[in-house]
Amino acid sequence: MGGPEIERLIELLGKLPGLGPRSARRAALGLLRQPQARLLPLANAMEQAARTVRTCARCGNLDSRDPCTVCSDPNRDQGLICVVEGVGDLWALERAGVHRGLYHVLGGTLSPLGGIGPEDLNLSPLLARLEAGGVREVILALGATVEGATTQHWLSERLAPSGATISRVGQGVPMGGALDVLDDGTLAAALMARRAS
Amino acid sequence: MGGPEIERLIELLGKLPGLGPRSARRAALGLLRQPQARLLPLANAMEQAARTVRTCARCGNLDSRDPCTVCSDPNRDQGLICVVEGVGDLWALERAGVHRGLYHVLGGTLSPLGGIGPEDLNLSPLLARLEAGGVREVILALGATVEGATTQHWLSERLAPSGATISRVGQGVPMGGALDVLDDGTLAAALMARRAS
Numbered sequence: 001m002g003g004p005e006i007e008r009l010i011e012l013l014g015k016l017p018g019l020g021p022r023s024a025r026r027a028a029l030g031l032l033r034q035p036q037a038r039l040l041p042l043a044n045a046m047e048q049a050a051r052t053v054r055t056c057a058r059c060g061n062l063d064s065r066d067p068c069t070v071c072s073d074p075n076r077d078q079g080l081i082c083v084v085e086g087v088g089d090l091w092a093l094e095r096a097g098v099h100r101g102l103y104h105v106l107g108g109t110l111s112p113l114g115g116i117g118p119e120d121l122n123l124s125p126l127l128a129r130l131e132a133g134g135v136r137e138v139i140l141a142l143g144a145t146v147e148g149a150t151t152q153h154w155l156s157e158r159l160a161p162s163g164a165t166i167s168r169v170g171q172g173v174p175m176g177g178a179l180d181v182l183d184d185g186t187l188a189a190a191l192m193a194r195r196a197s
Numbered sequence: 198m199g200g201p202e203i204e205r206l207i208e209l210l211g212k213l214p215g216l217g218p219r220s221a222r223r224a225a226l227g228l229l230r231q232p233q234a235r236l237l238p239l240a241n242a243m244e245q246a247a248r249t250v251r252t253c254a255r256c257g258n259l260d261s262r263d264p265c266t267v268c269s270d271p272n273r274d275q276g277l278i279c280v281v282e283g284v285g286d287l288w289a290l291e292r293a294g295v296h297r298g299l300y301h302v303l304g305g306t307l308s309p310l311g312g313i314g315p316e317d318l319n320l321s322p323l324l325a326r327l328e329a330g331g332v333r334e335v336i337l338a339l340g341a342t343v344e345g346a347t348t349q350h351w352l353s354e355r356l357a358p359s360g361a362t363i364s365r366v367g368q369g370v371p372m373g374g375a376l377d378v379l380d381d382g383t384l385a386a387a388l389m390a391r392r393a394s
Contacts, residue, residue: 003261003262003266005261009245017223018216019220025288026285035247042243049205052200062203062229086226091199091226
């Protein structure tokens with residue numbers, strides 16, 4: 001059709017979440033029409049991101065610095081840690097601007113059926129942070145799914161001996177909903193209505 | 198949130214046709230999770246495409262060779278040219294495998310209201326191809342829109358002196374389509390284009 005370069009571009013674009021074969025072709029065409037203005041800048045942004053972005057060793061966030069921008073910010077409440085399932089959830093909370101503490105990204109939820117146990121989660125660094133002291137409260141901001149609830153209960157018990165208050169996000173998270181698709185107001189309400197877990 | 202590199206990646210992904218801000222974030226996250234396996238290969242494919250792909254000087258197709266793969270294929274009917282609005286239309290016809298001749302990409306349609314005149318289309322190379330001789334038929338495969346119809350009428354008259362047969366794609370009920378979901382214009386065209394059964 002247009003050589004192997006175009007075929008490969010369409011193939012890889014089609015693997016992006018949210019893009020099927022048809023929209024991948026449309027995206028490729030839009031980019032190929034403006035190689036200098038659109039295709040190269042996106043290629044460079046990707047290369048730059050691939051070279052610089054890493055996982056924060058402290059909290060599990062993705063950032064071009066390690067410790068990440070959130071962990072490095074002295075103005076954030078160092079005694080308050082919000083535990084989320086994934087980086088997308090962290091992004092959603094940051095967009096909403098409703099959490100002024102730090103985060104901890106679990107990288108998943110417990111799923112006995114899916115064979116995902118505590119050893120598969122980013123758990124040891126969280127325990128180390130609590131043992132280091134200075135953490136007043138841990139907010140469990142997990143999705144209202146079966147796995148989210150399982151993980152929340154398990155974490156509540158596991159973290160209780162640390163002495164920190166363990167709370168969880170409350171009203172506002174719809175049943176069966178994932179955190180990263182919620183609107184800002186719902187996220188704010190959920191954080192405000194947190195209860196002892 | 199995660200540094201300027203991530204912000205820029207999301208911003209540029211969000212400009213792809215078919216990706217809004219939310220799906221751009223999802224795509225960025227999917228890529229950032231596997232920088233070596235997914236982000237870098239896509240960046241390289243884009244760079245490669247930007248470096249090699251150009252517009253075929255003969256027909257207006259996008260290809261890493263010039264003349265393009267279609268124009269260079271000696272097995273294709275050199276006397277039959279299919280005129281399309283954009284490269285996406287050429288791709289669609291090639292996927293269908295229904296045209297064994299060459300193409301000519303106009304790069305748009307006439308739009309008096311939009312201020313797009315004949316001088317804005319890839320027209321001179323088409324006239325040059327007809328003047329060079331050997332073209333038996335020109336098929337106008339333009340969309341069934343006001344602009345498509347305008348362009349088709351104008352081109353029919355403009356190309357008539359060349360001596361080649363000027364035809365246009367048929368209009369009617371799409372394959373697999375039910376009658377009761379079609380718009381009035383399509384139904385009218387289908388009735389007009391009726392043939393002995």
